[in-house]
Amino acid sequence: MPFGCERDPEGRFCFQLWAPAASQVLLRLTSDGREHLIPMERTRDAWYRHCSDLAQPGDLYCYQLNNGLCVPDPASRYQPLDVHGPSQVVDAHAFAWQDVRWRGRPWPEAVFYELHVGSFSPTGDFTGVEARLDDLVDLGITAIELMPLADFPGRWNWGYDGALLFAPDSRYGTPDDLKRLVQAAHQRGLMVFVDVVYNHFGPEGNYLHCYAPGFFHPERQTPWGAAMDFDGPHAAPVREFFICNALFWIFEYGFDGLRLDAVDRIVDGSQPDFLDELATRVRSVVGFDRHVHLVLENDHNDARRHARDGKGRPVFYTAQWNDDAHHALHAALTGESDGVYQDYADAPIERVGRSLAEGFCYQGESSAFRAGRVRGTASAHLPPIAFVNFLQNHDQIGNRGFGERLEHLIPARSFEAALATVLLAPAPPLLFMGQEFAATTPFLFFCDLEPSLMEQVSAGRRREFATQSAFSDPGLLHEIPLPGDPQSFLASRLDWSERERSAGRERLALHAKLLRLRAEHILPLLPGLHHGGRWQRLGEAGLSWCWRTRQGERLHLSVNLGLEPIGREHSGQAAWPVEPDRDRITPIYEQPVRQEIESSSDSWSDRLSEWPPGWVCCWMDAADS
Template sequence: MTERERQARRRLSMPFGCERDVDGRFCFRLWAPAAGELLLRLNSGGREHRIPMERLPGGWYRHSSDLARPGDLYCFELGDGLCVPDPASRYQPLDVHGPSQVVDPQAFDWQDVLWRGRLWHEAVFYELHVGTFSPSGDFAGVEARLDDLRDLGVTAIELMPVADFPGRWNWGYDGALLFAPDSRYGTPDDLKRLVQAAHRRGLMVFLDVVYNHFGPEGNYLHCYAPGFFHPERHTPWGAAMDFDGPDSAPVREFFISNALFWIIEYGFDGLRLDAVDRIVDDSEPDILAELAARVRSGPGLEREVHLVLENDHNDARRYARDGSGRPVVFTAQWNDDAHHALHAALTGEADGVYQDYADAPFHRVGKALAEGFCYQGEPSAFRGGRARGTPSAHLPPLAFVNFLQNHDQIGNRGFGERLEHLVPAPSFEAALALVLLSPTPPLLFMGQEFAATTAFLFFCDLEPGLMGQVNEGRRREFATQSAFSDPARLHAIPVAGDQQTFIASCLDWTERERSPGRERLALHTELLRRRSAHILPLLPRLNSAGRWQRCGRTGLSWRWQTQSGESLCISANLGSVSIECRAGEALAAWPDEPERDRVVPIYEHPVRTDSRWPAGWVCCWIEAAERA
């Protein structure tokens, strides 16, 4: 492959935005069916040009320019004089209200042409927020820590959304311009350098993307393309997209192009689609199925590309496998059920969503780790008694991503407490071993590996009117919880727009070098080393759910069997007192002495001194297939 051919493969041709034509000129395209006329305002060579754009059928406008050069700024002027950025802008150096910048995606010198990704069963995720992860708060700051993440045992970095958002800080879910990496984090080339540097170290890079709404500030589509939004559907965060209306073809293409854009032009190895349960689409195929098909029939034919959903509907059909065990549509789902069950079991909390798990938390932990979903059609009290979920026991463990915490489960608490701030260290470490040694791909949240004392609070920086609504809305939400029955505590919740709220969420990397961070880091590293050495080779052969069984009030045991008859076994006591587990009571129990030669021990802590299961005990081993 020639250099020209190699670079051409990193460019996505799409009907939106500004891109270089085959003749070398830059072509500007915009779908603006509600605009009576449209001007391209191009600042090139120190001069501003106001150029009428050609109107095409279907509400499209187009202009091909021999004036435009990479680095030039441009915007579109509507008939009433309003200048709007390109909704498919590749870069916004002056934030969401400013002009877009001409970018040549083929200018970056990619050196990872031999990278073909990694197999899904190798995934160990590390979720991070670019702005609070490092002292510099940018893509370069993440790049500087890649060696640390690789040495930890992580194989996949997952970035919270980086699409251009308004203001100085944001979680990223208020993205307004979905094709432009936020300028606070760096340039498009800076993000590409991060991805390339990760690949050089054997690390996959995933991106969190939001396709259910746009942020409340900086998106101008309603001014010239109101067809993007459904007139009657809404999400908790704004107007819902119209994916199934009579004029929805450009809307669908916009979001599918965005998914392909990040995978092709930036080399991302996968995407995590946020809150797809808030996407309503009665088409066949719906937008999610079409998006997945386009990814799998495009870049997915050339390298490993993985698609993960956050989906409160627990819709198991999204994760079907073919005869060889490979995903047909989506790869996996973030398993909130497993998190909520573990959290309820460890903390005893019953507010909010935890009310669905507090009645039988240990039972639900057992079911979630074995079968994926706790709710497989049962009524959910948190959702007003509505049935939730579909059967998932036919799916393999690889169809789920489990975690003790993530940005949502920490940041959507009033004070951003991490799980390790809420439970004793032995309880946290037992749950950690359970998650890292079970066959489901695990996810860590930034800083948990060194017992970070910093919170992860909710922060954003919108215009003043919107900030008032955000803060008042959060107080209303927390006011329904028993933990905030005291008005003083309710009003002590950090203000989302305060700079100190953002600063308080930034990691302190010096904690990694001192106790207890040093010891927690060693534990994470050792558990992931044992996972890689012993459990990873079994995972491709685990093609169905596990079996589980209770032992006393707080004891659990699991057994996952491979196609060749080997079994991965885990027994645990997640309680605060030791329990007696009688012979035959545990589904996965340490074999008797004559059978010990069939066992490969992986982990035990604390080490038992008698037949009782100590508090916070986890034991993991592999059993060979039974002798004929």
């Protein structure tokens, strides 16, 4: 890695810093209780380098610029004293891995569980996550997804304010603690993903502007700060920094995949652009003997990013978080139309149908939320596994004023119908921590920046919510928990005792049953699903989908998402064959009875006069002979 501090073949630690705006850089190294100021050699291309015989693992260091400011290493592997403190020398190869035979899992097997390390467990660290891995395996999870780990300022943060992208935040534990978590997950057959943020740095603790202003584009901004300059005259080291970061998490920590946050905020006019180059580099280095998956969050709905080769393998990115499916489901279930939901509230049932069948709901249509701009590209040609579907995630809960989970906004039967729909549809599903046991705790927005920044963040959030009809009452607006209030973080921590209560046990059992059925019946079909499915609307809030494999097998899924029954005159025969051929039909699931339909059971041949609210039916039929 060209950045940071690493051992060379002779065993010395070599320090490397790209600092084109610095006329001199000194390495300030504290070793054996003594401080050393060591001039670093500058090269023609503005790199400063020094290889030290003094440095040892655990030593602290920083880079002293010509104005006297001492800054942490931008590629620091560990910051024991937070973002403003010195970096620590880490021997990247000292950890004794015990999972060297692990090669990951094929993408179709993915069932995600997103979690925030700091609020997931009572201890709020990597060890606390490790202690719950067996519970997740028993649930049917195959991949945990960690919200960003990059070192952030203060005591708590969602992680999207990362300042030092190579250093796991010290509040969560040491680099070895994180490696032990990844290793423990692999030993249980769990993949581990991590969120990475390459569109901006956090507002506090990043010093690149002091000595490498070329990292930032002089005219582009994101909603969270200055945009990276990926296509300017000095972009090569900038691109390399972030590509090295992606490779760093995959190789040094053994992560099985990355989720790239809000890549629509990355502007790059070069060819290949940064995102294509990153994916190409990762895939060329990893090869095909190890399963590594790259997932995007991309408001542009750019299907090109998820193209497949002749063998069905991703050329660039494996999948995209399907915000369209979430927003459509949320609008259909809650009736909300504020903010982004205005793009779905006009025809929510149709938009649910299209997004679950074809991936993107917006495939070139204009978006009212985006001032009429055209959004998205055609996606029905992509396989369903090119999308990750969810009922909720950290954004969709935490960006509500009071951090309410979806199950707190709608009747239980509606939530469970939507849950079954997402878990039994072909796209890999994602759960957000706690939903499996009906957690009552909110997930609020929290951060711990310096006081003036906290004032700006709090004021900005109140301005944002003031535009929503739900907060037309100014009194309610001022009841929104403040991000900097310690109680906002503490209230968001999961209460694991809820898992043992009756409501928690029932919801947990439902999740486990649906995931077991997914593994048994849906997973074997996924390699044969090479394009989207068909869908139709039935009655006021009914939908039916059909996906067909190349071998001719068909997966059927029908649901009533409404609060009123759908009469047979509206439902037709979309839910089941008129006369089921038991040699061809494989019943999978029916709700609200919440039990599998056994082929010998009369329930499969019984005819309902109507679809009750919350009804779901899923079955498969064999290929025509």
